[in-house]
Amino acid sequence: MIVTSNLSKKYSGNLVLNIESLEIPKGQSFGLVGNNGAGKTTYFSLLLDLIQPTTGVITTNGIQVNESEDWKPFTSAFIDESFLIGYLTAEEYFYFIGELRNQNKADVNALVAQFEDFFHGEILNQKKYLRDLSKGNQKKVGIVAALIGNPEVIILDEPFANLDPTTQIRLKDIIKNLAQKQGITVLVSSHDLMHVTDVCERIVVLEKGEVVKDIATNATTLKELETHFAGTGVV
Amino acid sequence: MIKNFLNLEWKSFFRSASFGKGLAIKILMVFLALYFISLFLGLGIVLYPALKKAFPDQNPLTIVNSVLFYWIIGDLVFRFFFQKLPVVIVKPLLVLPIKRRNIVNYVLGKSVTSFFNFLPLFAIIPFGITLLVEGYPTVSVLTWMLSLMLVSLIINFLNFIIESFSSEIELSFLPIISIVGGLFALNHFNIVSFSQIFSNGFNAIYNTPFFIVIPILILLVLYAFNFKILRKKLFLDSGLKEKVREIQTSNLDWTKNFGAMAPFMQLDLKLIWRNKRTKSSVWMVLMGLFYGLFFYPQPMYQDMPWLFAFIGVFSTGIFLINFGQFIPAWDSSYYKLLMSQNIKYEQYLQSKFTLMALSVVILFVLGIPYVFFGWKILLAHFAAAIYNVGVNTHVILYGGSFNRKKIDLSQKAAFNYQGTGAVQWLIGIPLLLIPMGIFALFYFLIGFELACLVLAILGILGIVFHQKLMKGITAVYMQSKYKMIDAFNQNN
Numbered sequence: 054m055i056v057t058s059n060l061s062k063k064y065s066g067n068l069v070l071n072i073e074s075l076e077i078p079k080g081q082s083f084g085l086v087g088n089n090g091a092g093k094t095t096y097f098s099l100l101l102d103l104i105q106p107t108t109g110v111i112t113t114n115g116i117q118v119n120e121s122e123d124w125k126p127f128t129s130a131f132i133d134e135s136f137l138i139g140y141l142t143a144e145e146y147f148y149f150i151g152e153l154r155n156q157n158k159a160d161v162n163a164l165v166a167q168f169e170d171f172f173h174g175e176i177l178n179q180k181k182y183l184r185d186l187s188k189g190n191q192k193k194v195g196i197v198a199a200l201i202g203n204p205e206v207i208i209l210d211e212p213f214a215n216l217d218p219t220t221q222i223r224l225k226d227i228i229k230n231l232a233q234k235q236g237i238t239v240l241v242s243s244h245d246l247m248h249v250t251d252v253c254e255r256i257v258v259l260e261k262g263e264v265v266k267d268i269a270t271n272a273t274t275l276k277e278l279e280t281h282f283a284g285t286g287v288v
Numbered sequence: 289m290i291k292n293f294l295n296l297e298w299k300s301f302f303r304s305a306s307f308g309k310g311l312a313i314k315i316l317m318v319f320l321a322l323y324f325i326s327l328f329l330g331l332g333i334v335l336y337p338a339l340k341k342a343f344p345d346q347n348p349l350t351i352v353n354s355v356l357f358y359w360i361i362g363d364l365v366f367r368f369f370f371q372k373l374p375v376v377i378v379k380p381l382l383v384l385p386i387k388r389r390n391i392v393n394y395v396l397g398k399s400v401t402s403f404f405n406f407l408p409l410f411a412i413i414p415f416g417i418t419l420l421v422e423g424y425p426t427v428s429v430l431t432w433m434l435s436l437m438l439v440s441l442i443i444n445f446l447n448f449i450i451e452s453f454s455s456e457i458e459l460s461f462l463p464i465i466s467i468v469g470g471l472f473a474l475n476h477f478n479i480v481s482f483s484q485i486f487s488n489g490f491n492a493i494y495n496t497p498f499f500i501v502i503p504i505l506i507l508l509v510l511y512a513f514n515f516k517i518l519r520k521k522l523f524l525d526s527g528l529k530e531k532v533r534e535i536q537t538s539n540l541d542w543t544k545n546f547g548a549m550a551p552f553m554q555l556d557l558k559l560i561w562r563n564k565r566t567k568s569s570v571w572m573v574l575m576g577l578f579y580g581l582f583f584y585p586q587p588m589y590q591d592m593p594w595l596f597a598f599i600g601v602f603s604t605g606i607f608l609i610n611f612g613q614f615i616p617a618w619d620s621s622y623y624k625l626l627m628s629q630n631i632k633y634e635q636y637l638q639s640k641f642t643l644m645a646l647s648v649v650i651l652f653v654l655g656i657p658y659v660f661f662g663w664k665i666l667l668a669h670f671a672a673a674i675y676n677v678g679v680n681t682h683v684i685l686y687g688g689s690f691n692r693k694k695i696d697l698s699q700k701a702a703f704n705y706q707g708t709g710a711v712q713w714l715i716g717i718p719l720l721l722i723p724m725g726i727f728a729l730f731y732f733l734i735g736f737e738l739a740c741l742v743l744a745i746l747g748i749l750g751i752v753f754h755q756k757l758m759k760g761i762t763a764v765y766m767q768s769k770y771k772m773i774d775a776f777n778q779n780n
Contacts, residue, residue: 128628
């Protein structure tokens with residue numbers, strides 16, 4: 054579904070991302086791991102056409118993302134707080150995103166209702182603007198907003214960071230459900246090896262912008278990743 | 289300790305991310321400061337001779353003392369709007385092994401170095417020197433000068449106390465306006481003659497230097513009071529915390545009449561009403577609306593009809609200028625979201641256009657009472673309103689595509705240059721001066737009615753070609769998409 058070829062991004066001569074070829078099939082739950090500065094967010098930003106590639110292209114569903122905008126209706130993302138509109142309440146934000154994605158209020162309410170558990174009673178009917186919510190609660194809003202409008206591709210950058218343990222576990226269930234039952238392609242990046250291996254069928258390790266590992270998750274994956282990041286370099 | 293604090297200040301000034309970028313604005317501020325300094329300096333130098341000449345049989349010093357009351361209340365109002373106690377900077381200091389007492393003293397002490405405290409000196413010192421040269425007793429003059437400096441500091445600390453109390457309420461400027469207004473009224477109608485009381489006080493200090501202890505005592509009390517307030521606030525859950533208010537939501541269903549751009553209209557209206565910075569630009573609309581009252585009541589301007597168009601463009605377009613010049617920076621904090629969503633850029637811009645056009649119409653209607661000063665004024669305003677809707681809206685939207693400065697919505701607007709670049713200054717020229725120029729040209733060449741007609745025709749042309757213009761403007765925005773995302777991502 055998502056095909057990346059010869060993709061590179063340079064910032065003033067510094068190569069920050071260089072992916073020769075990467076294919077993510079439809080319905081895969083795809084995990085991207087790497088240390089700070091490995092290029093995870095850069096890759097996601099390129100996928101969303103928020104920055105321009107130096108060379109190469111990304112196509113999703115055969116649409117080249119920096120040529121046409123037709124990928125937008127079936128793609129959604131939550132990268133960071135700048136995807137939130139601080140002066141709206143959570144409900145208003147959901148409805149706004151819903152309108153952009155042709156969902157009426159009833160549709161949005163129905164979807165959001167499924168996440169009552171996930172919200173833990175701290176999001177809806179709070180009479181608070183998003184800017185006044187805690188970082189963790191802001192993240193919950195952003196993640197759920199990314200599920201509005203039946204997207205086929207969902208991109209979540211560091212979804213587990215800032216969340217409390219209960220919510221992390223619930224989020225893992227949500228992501229698994231998306232990929233396995235609904236056939237949605239989910240792209241997740243994380244620093245937390247355990248969560249990623251739990252959730253993703255496939256894990257790609259980025260290092261200084263290059264793909265250094267591409268693993269189909271199995272019982273030994275976590276061990277393998279831990280050894281890799283411990284710097285022993287074996288395997 | 290002080291050395292460390294000073295060091296921090298120094299670094300925060302020179303290492304701030306906006307240091308290079310905001311240089312033009314800093315230079316402007318320096319010029320403003322120099323302007324005020326020279327103004328006060330000039331006042332201090334000519335005050336004595338001028339008073340002597342105007343009132344030869346009175347003592348200039350007594351005259352000065354008798355008007356000090358007005359200086360004090362004026363200064364208080366001015367500071368209330370433009371001087372803030374910089375409390376937030378201490379947040380990182382709290383966890384360090386520094387006594388809270390020292391932090392409080394540092395913040396209060398720093399406020400003493402404010403420009404507002406030095407400005408009066410530029411008038412006080414030359415005036416005092418003149419007094420000495422004229423042979424007034426040295427000790428008395430020196431204590432008098434000292435007392436004025438003390439008063440300046442008293443105003444400084446009094447202001448923070450007022451601010452800290454009035455920040456609790458919604459219309460924070462109401463208390464200061466009503467207090468000062470009340471004092472002024474009481475004095476003006478001679479119910480309680482504060483100016484006389486103050487005048488007597490300063491005369492007493494001049495005659496009996498011992499009385500200087502009174503302002504010193506007041507200052508100490510105010511400082512201690514500030515200290516107490518601030519000491520209590522230095523916790524993350526009190527003073528340093530942003531207040532969270534329960535909010536009322538409205539569904540704004542009437543915007544549905546605007547069809548596809550309704551979600552953006554709702555967003556814009558919420559943007560305007562729920563953020564400090566945008567909210568203050570709504571208040572500025574009132575100022576713009578009454579702008580004409582500065583000119584029209586004076587007979588001098590009645591004979592200058594070529595100016596009517598300028599005032600018309602300004603007073604019907606004040607919202608357009610205030611709001612429009614920061615498109616799309618208003619949305620800078622979530623620009624990435626908009627760009628990754630399935631939005632039609634044209635609808636996004638169309639919503640802003642509609643909002644500005646509506647504001648022009650509303651402001652024109654509200655300004656109809658100007659007809660009291662002559663039908664010509666109304667005619668000129670009408671032409672100017674059409675010009676605003678047809679031409680200026682498009683010009684300002686086009687200018688916005690060059691906008692590369694992020695805006696933090698939670699900051700106040702007055703004297704806030706965040707998000708202001710050279711473009712914002714330059715855009716004022718085509719918006720205001722060009723219509724005025726065109727109008728004046730046709731007024732002098734042919735006549736008033738035709739000049740109005742020309743402006744109106746230009747506006748109508750803009751409205752007729754609206755769709756085409758919007759297409760072009762949208763294309764320009766699309767082109768600068770990556771640059772804008774990148775720029776709005778920076779914290780300047």
